[in-house]
Amino acid sequence: MEKIRNILLIGNAGKGKSTLANVITGTNEFEENTNRIRGTEKPKSTEFEHEGIKYRIIDTVGIADSSKSTGEILSKLEDKTDIISEGLNQILFVTSGRFTQEEVEAFNLLSKAIFDDQVTDFTTIVCTNFAKFEDKETCEKDRKTFREATKGLSKQLADTMIIYVDNPPIEGRYRSIAEGSREESRKIVLTHLETCQKVYRPELLVKYSKMIDEFNLIINGSNEAIINVDFHLNNSINYLKEFVIQREEIIEKVEKQKEKLNEDMKQRFNTNTLGHAAMLGGNALAISGIWFPPVFIPGFIISTGGWLSVAGSDSVAIFKENEAYRLFEECLVNDKKKSKLLENSQVELKEAIGKFKEVRSRFEDSVYAEQNIDRKKIDVIKNVLKKILGEEMETGVSLKSDEKIEHSTGSKAVRAAVEAFCKLVPSPLSFYCIYRDHKEIDDRTSLKDMEKIIENWRKELEDLKGKEQQLNKEYEVISLCREEIAKLL
Incomplete structure (x- = not known):
């Protein structure tokens, strides 16, 4: 036929x-x-x-x-x-x-x-x-x-x-x-x-069909790549928005925990100050009992009362501190989970943008572009590639990895129990334990890790808000590019 x-x-x-x-x-x-x-x-x-x-x-x-x-x-x-x-x-x-x-x-x-x-x-x-x-x-x-x-x-x-x-x-x-x-x-x-x-x-007309097919594949590839970038960029913006909101809530929650713990430590400081004073006074009377026996028993009672006050204060403080740190560590775990999701979304977005490099390579090698077949279509693809790859879209979010919090309530409880008995018997060691215990409470060393992390989080929060604005601008660019590509389909 x-x-x-x-x-x-x-x-x-x-x-x-x-x-x-x-x-x-x-x-x-x-x-x-x-x-x-x-x-x-x-x-x-x-x-x-x-x-x-x-x-x-x-x-x-x-x-x-x-x-x-x-x-x-x-x-x-x-x-x-x-x-x-x-x-x-x-x-x-x-x-x-x-x-x-x-x-x-x-x-x-x-x-x-x-x-x-x-x-x-x-x-x-x-x-x-x-x-x-x-x-x-x-x-x-x-x-x-x-x-x-x-x-x-x-x-x-x-x-x-x-x-x-x-x-x-x-x-x-x-x-x-x-x-x-x-x-x-x-x-x-x-x-x-x-x-x-x-x-x-004629040779050129035979090749022409192949040129068109190849360039249509470039257009379709650009469209698929831009839809992919649009999807992952939108995910990143949503993850970032949720992350910022959660970070603000966590900072507020940790601040309240820190303030409560600070009040508890002040109360412990005041109680231990009185307890240590009673222990020192009672120990002094007990020692005086060697030369003046009638004051030994009152001194022992006063010293024991001070010891019980300090021991009770330490036990309650350790319990409260443990509870505060448990909640604090829960906040850290939740924050790290969200951080991981955000980081993963950034990796996926970067990979999606990377696919445009493959499209650019095919576009630059295309005979269609070399022959300048359709200036309008060529310019659309060129402009889209330039907007997305020309200045390498800054989409990454950098988050600091918080150091592991060294907090062991068990070891502190053992140390408090051992020191309690050392404080009971008058000796140079008991006086050293009282001095160190008093200084530790006064320095509030257990709050430093919370304060350090909150400070880092606040700094990151400002950067994250700025990054959110930037990603929204990038999304506007992607939306415009997507509209331009859609006109070629």
């Missing part, structure tokens, strides 16, 4: 390409317009069958413009790349009246830019609006005149086959005459097309 024959119509605006397409196909699918400026706005194709042969007529727009670059010409054929890649059986260069200098230049450009030296073997010049198109002598005379006039301008053009037709608009009192003229013109063109069996596949 013979494949469909592809017929490409080219020519300047207002020369009658769309009218000829309707005449050949016997339809009104192509919009006829005599405006030399407007013309066909988009390439269009339709299929039909004549005497057992299937044809596909492809009406083009703007490819016979000598002011266009190769890329711009190819961009006009982009919507029909799948058809053109099959090959062309004939190219119909449509003109009316005398061939203009602009048309000569356009033909030469097409021959060099997207076709090759064989183009004349597959090209036919169709002169429309030729009133005596049925007069063979008149047509032949015009051919000779045309070839003589163009021989010095373009040998290829001078050697190209020429046929003549007349396709007047079907309207007014001459409607029937116009219909008859069109029908005869159709027979002339179709008779000629029946002989066009060979397929013309």
Whole structure:
């Protein structure tokens, strides 16, 4: 079974390409317009069958413009790349009246830019609006005149086959005459097309389909990558927002715990001060009992009372301190869990942005961009890549890893029990334990770790809020990029 024959119509605006397409196909699918400026706005194709042969007529727009670059010409054929890649059986260069200098230049450009030296073997010049198109002598005379006039301008053009037709608009009192003229013109063109069996596949047009497919993959890859970045960036913003709120709540909670623990330690300090005073006074009386026995028992009682006060104060303080640290450590654990989620979201976001580097590499190596096929599409991809990779989006969030809190209530309880007995018996060791215990309470050393972490968290909180604002700005950029890419799909 013979494949469909592809017929490409080219020519300047207002020369009658769309009218000829309707005449050949016997339809009104192509919009006829005599405006030399407007013309066909988009390439269009339709299929039909004549005497057992299937044809596909492809009406083009703007490819016979000598002011266009190769890329711009190819961009006009982009919507029909799948058809053109099959090959062309004939190219119909449509003109009316005398061939203009602009048309000569356009033909030469097409021959060099997207076709090759064989183009004349597959090209036919169709002169429309030729009133005596049925007069063979008149047509032949015009051919000779045309070839003589163009021989010095373009040998290829001078050697190209020429046929003549007349396709007047079907309207007014001459409607029937116009219909008859069109029908005869159709027979002339179709008779000629029946002989066009060979397929013309110029190298650039064969590659063109591959260019389009590759660039469409780049567009789709950019779209998938930007959707991925959009998703992970949105996740990062949400994680960061939740993290900031939780961090503020934790700071407030730890501050309250610290204040409560501070009050408890003040109370312990006051109780231990009185207890140590009683112990020292009682020990002094007990020692005096060696020389003055009546004061030994009162001294022992006072010393024991002070010891019980200090021991009780230490036990309660250790319990309260343990409870405060338990809550504090719970806050640390929750904060670290959230920190891990935030860090993971940053890693995923960085990987998503990294995929754009693969797209950029493919874009820079694409023949489509090199040939400058469609400036608009190329600029969109280039701008998106520049916005995302040009200044390397700063999305990372740096969090300090808090040092492990060294707090052991068990060891403190053992130390307090041992020291309690040391304090009971008057000796240099008991006086040292009382001095160190008093100094430790006065220094509030157990609050330093909380204060250090709160200070670090407050500093990080300001940075995190600034980072949240920055990520929101980046998200706006990504949203704009996504809209630009969506227009290309």
